[in-house]
Amino acid sequence: MVHSDAMAADQSADQSVDTDFERPPEDSYRLLVDSVVDYAIFMLDATGRVVSWNPGAERIKGYSAEEVLGRHFSVFYPADDLAARKPWHELEVAAEVGRFEDEGWRLRKDGTRFWANVIITALFEKSGSLRGFAKVTRDMTERRRAEEALKSSEERFRLLVQGVLDYAIFMLDPAGRVVSWNAGAERIKGYSAEDMLGEHFSVFYPPEDLVARKPWRELEVAVDVGRFEDEGWRLRKDGSRFWANVVITALFDESGRLRGFAKVTRDMTDRRRVELTLSEQRRLVGHLVEAQELERRRIAWDVHDDSIQSMVAVGMRLQLLANRLPDEDAATVRRLDEAVRASIGRLRNLVFRLRPPELDRHSLVQALDHYLTDVTGPLGITYRLRHSLDHEPPVESAITIFRICQEALTNVRKHAQASELEVSLSSVDGGTLVEITDDGVGVGTPSGGRAFEHFGMIEMRERAETAGGWWSLEGGARGGTAVRFWVPTPNGGGP
Amino acid sequence: MTTPKLSVVISDDDPMVRDALRDVLDAEPDLEVVAVARDADEAIELAERHAPAVVVLDIRMPGGGGGRAAREIRLRSPNTGILALSAFSDREAFGEIQAAGVTEHIVKGASNSDIIAAVRRLGRPGSG
Numbered sequence: 001m002v003h004s005d006a007m008a009a010d011q012s013a014d015q016s017v018d019t020d021f022e023r024p025p026e027d028s029y030r031l032l033v034d035s036v037v038d039y040a041i042f043m044l045d046a047t048g049r050v051v052s053w054n055p056g057a058e059r060i061k062g063y064s065a066e067e068v069l070g071r072h073f074s075v076f077y078p079a080d081d082l083a084a085r086k087p088w089h090e091l092e093v094a095a096e097v098g099r100f101e102d103e104g105w106r107l108r109k110d111g112t113r114f115w116a117n118v119i120i121t122a123l124f125e126k127s128g129s130l131r132g133f134a135k136v137t138r139d140m141t142e143r144r145r146a147e148e149a150l151k152s153s154e155e156r157f158r159l160l161v162q163g164v165l166d167y168a169i170f171m172l173d174p175a176g177r178v179v180s181w182n183a184g185a186e187r188i189k190g191y192s193a194e195d196m197l198g199e200h201f202s203v204f205y206p207p208e209d210l211v212a213r214k215p216w217r218e219l220e221v222a223v224d225v226g227r228f229e230d231e232g233w234r235l236r237k238d239g240s241r242f243w244a245n246v247v248i249t250a251l252f253d254e255s256g257r258l259r260g261f262a263k264v265t266r267d268m269t270d271r272r273r274v275e276l277t278l279s280e281q282r283r284l285v286g287h288l289v290e291a292q293e294l295e296r297r298r299i300a301w302d303v304h305d306d307s308i309q310s311m312v313a314v315g316m317r318l319q320l321l322a323n324r325l326p327d328e329d330a331a332t333v334r335r336l337d338e339a340v341r342a343s344i345g346r347l348r349n350l351v352f353r354l355r356p357p358e359l360d361r362h363s364l365v366q367a368l369d370h371y372l373t374d375v376t377g378p379l380g381i382t383y384r385l386r387h388s389l390d391h392e393p394p395v396e397s398a399i400t401i402f403r404i405c406q407e408a409l410t411n412v413r414k415h416a417q418a419s420e421l422e423v424s425l426s427s428v429d430g431g432t433l434v435e436i437t438d439d440g441v442g443v444g445t446p447s448g449g450r451a452f453e454h455f456g457m458i459e460m461r462e463r464a465e466t467a468g469g470w471w472s473l474e475g476g477a478r479g480g481t482a483v484r485f486w487v488p489t490p491n492g493g494g495p
Numbered sequence: 496m497t498t499p500k501l502s503v504v505i506s507d508d509d510p511m512v513r514d515a516l517r518d519v520l521d522a523e524p525d526l527e528v529v530a531v532a533r534d535a536d537e538a539i540e541l542a543e544r545h546a547p548a549v550v551v552l553d554i555r556m557p558g559g560g561g562g563r564a565a566r567e568i569r570l571r572s573p574n575t576g577i578l579a580l581s582a583f584s585d586r587e588a589f590g591e592i593q594a595a596g597v598t599e600h601i602v603k604g605a606s607n608s609d610i611i612a613a614v615r616r617l618g619r620p621g622s623g
Contacts, residue, residue: 305509308603308604309509309511309512309603310511311604312512312515312603312604313509313511313512313515314511314515315604316512316515316516316519316607317515317518319519319606319607320515320518320519320522320607323522341604344603344604345604348604
């Protein structure tokens with residue numbers, strides 16, 4: 001055998017400690033044993049009687065040395081172990097194979113039990129005859145309790161997961177095969193645990209997803225970023241589809257090795273249906289508002305381009321005619337002309353109300369401001385328009401708000417006999433709150449009371465409610481009328 | 496001594512209004528309607544051809560509306576006065592017509608005498 005010099009030097013360095021080592025005196029072993037309090041270390045003679053006792057033994061078992069020396073170690077064993085002759089059996093095993101290890105209940109002096117880890121080592125004379133036994137006992141009660149607690153908490157957790165019905169909660173191995181299955185999974189997907197254990201989770205995916213390799217991509221994403229969330233169609237055992245919310249979480253052990261995946265799936269079919277119904281409803285309301293505006297525009301143009309023009313021409317001809325007639329006839333014709341002109345004025349007001357709001361070119365507040373100027377100017381009403389809007393409402397909401405304001409202002413113009421008007425708009429609860437107050441005669445008066453039943457009131461309320469909002473009319477703080485309404489902003493802005 | 500008649504071009508897309516307006520203006524001894532247009536293009540063409548003292552222009556007509564017609568007429572017949580007629584006080588349309596340099600504006604349904612007075616003001620500036 002050939003050693004290199006370096007190796008020889010290393011070895012001598014390793015062993016150099018030995019040459020300086022001074023053996024401790026004999027009684028140092030006793031000192032060592034006597035200072036240990038965490039282990040009961042004591043000796044038995046060949047028949048099992050206690051012949052030495054350390055402080056650890058006293059602390060763990062409760063006996064002092066005087067009390068226990070000379071007694072058989074079977075006093076530490078519970079009655080059922082004695083009946084089974086366990087202490088004697090343990091010594092036999094130790095004597096036969098040199099060593100015996102056990103965990104089990106032992107008794108303290110006061111009769112209470114503790115969970116002990118016990119090692120019995122047989123001690124032999126140089127001649128080979130049995131001299132006795134060394135016994136090392138450790139109190140494992142705390143550790144056992146902690147283990148029991150962990151086990152029972154794991155058990156409770158397992159039962160919890162097993163029992164959950166609203167979520168499919170199951171585990172996949174790293175390859176994507178199902179390794180656990182709960183009641184919710186059975187309920188939602190229709191497969192029993194027997195059906196699924198060991199199967200690949202891709203059976204839940206519809207064919208179009210399989211073609212796109214979606215199940216495998218989802219696992220890859222979960223491995224990369226720790227988590228994957230998705231909503232989409234999944235298949236039940238009977239082939240029917242459900243709309244699922246799926247969260248896949250990658251599970252790594254302490255060394256960072258992928259151990260598998262936790263998958264939580266929720267059946268969102270009903271919620272999706274409700275959401276679709278709601279969005280369909282909103283779409284229909286949008287269409288309704290649009291159709292109504294289109295119809296109003298058509299009527300406005302018809303009245304403007306046809307009725308008013310004809311009446312204007314008729315008025316001109318009546319005036320011409322009046323100038324050519326004798327006075328008595330002329331007066332009649334002039335009265336006719338006046339009637340025609342009054343009608344033109346009323347038709348013009350109608351066109352003005354039917355006209356599309358200027359929302360394609362202006363913000364809601366600007367359009368309202370223009371409208372208020374036009375309406376209040378000739379009536380000698382002063383108005384204040386205040387707003388604190390976070391955002392411009394989408395056009396359907398803006399039209400609804402504008403039209404309700406318009407109707408409310410028509411009522412003010414017709415019934416209120418007001419001199420001041422206040423309009424305020426604010427963003428509230430994911431929508432727009434509008435308040436229109438005047439200092440007129442209020443809702444309590446006969447004309448106001450009738451106005452409440454007027455078509456305009458119903459129209460305002462219906463417009464607000466169709467858009468998913470509310471509308472109210474009450475006496476204002478200053479004695480007049482307060483119209484308040486709220487229109488939600490569809491999609492976003494609100495919860 | 497007779498003053499020459501004020502020549503007027505009328506432009507309105509509504510035939511009843513067009514004809515009534517023509518009769519109203521022709522009934523005045525000092526006014527003469529020389530041409531009648533049905534849309535903006537005709538109004539521009541006739542104004543350029545006749546160089547009238549006054550054009551009465553409906554501010555909302557097919558073919559680009561009154562604003563474009565007013566600008567073109569001012570360009571091609573700078574001495575022609577323009578009277579805008581509208582069916583109601585349309586802020587946007589009137590803003591456009593003012594930007595094109597039109598100062599006289601009458602809402603349809605005004606009395607014949609108001610219209611005649613406005614035509615005279617435009618046709619004989621300074622004469623009242």
